[in-house]
Amino acid sequence: MTVAAHWEHFSHQADVGVRGMGATPEQAFEQAALALTAVITDPALVAPRKMVRLSCMAPNVELLLADWLNSLIFEMVTRNMLFSRFEVHLKVSHLTAKAWGEALKVAYHHPAVEIKGATYTALKVAQQADGRWLAQCVVDV
Template sequence: MPWQTFPHEADIGVRGTGATLDEAFAGAALALTAAICDPATVLPREALQIDCEAPDLELLLVDWLNALIYRMATRRLLFARFEVQIDGTRLHASAWGEAVDVARHQPAAEAKGVSFCELKVVQQEDGQWLAQAVVDV
């Protein structure tokens, strides 16, 4: 599940790609974690279930990433593993992670929310899916 972050003015972009839409959304979620800390430092100790529904795939990506940000903020968690299932414009996912340990995770930023800037969910010419958004940090 390839992922990457990309610079965007004062914010940071997150991007996931994959052979399926599910993989691309999972990659975008992992990129979200990478915007905060090194995902390799986060252990998959605890699983949470997340369900979202939106009118289209781009808004579904926004809802998915914002649901993760909300859980990170309210439960003081970081996530490192994701299983995503998308059916139309409904998403069901499991996210595994652990409580924030500042000394070990060394968070560099706090994600505040996802903007609509550079928001894109598309199947590319090579058949790979791309899911990207910009996160306010």
């Protein structure tokens, strides 16, 4: 059975939860990154014009998810970019990735909010009973 990868937001009283689902942990990480962009703007508005390489390390896969999202937040702020396409490669404690996006244009993307950081609240990376992988956490906005 093929499972459709997708992302969604979940409620946190002060902030927003980002959740990615996919057939593999890598897909779930990629979808969580799309959910991150969607906190700011509609990912469909972000053209994948320019590619950025990222890598991070953490002692377990859940901290690695937080690191991945925090690396993207750092790249967004320091490059003034938004991202809409992702390619993630995971090893036990090491992540390498490519992220494609474009320069933030305030008048076009209408960013709702900037993201301060990915938190360890509701942080989870796990395979579900139906075989799909879930990757989620709350982000502070």
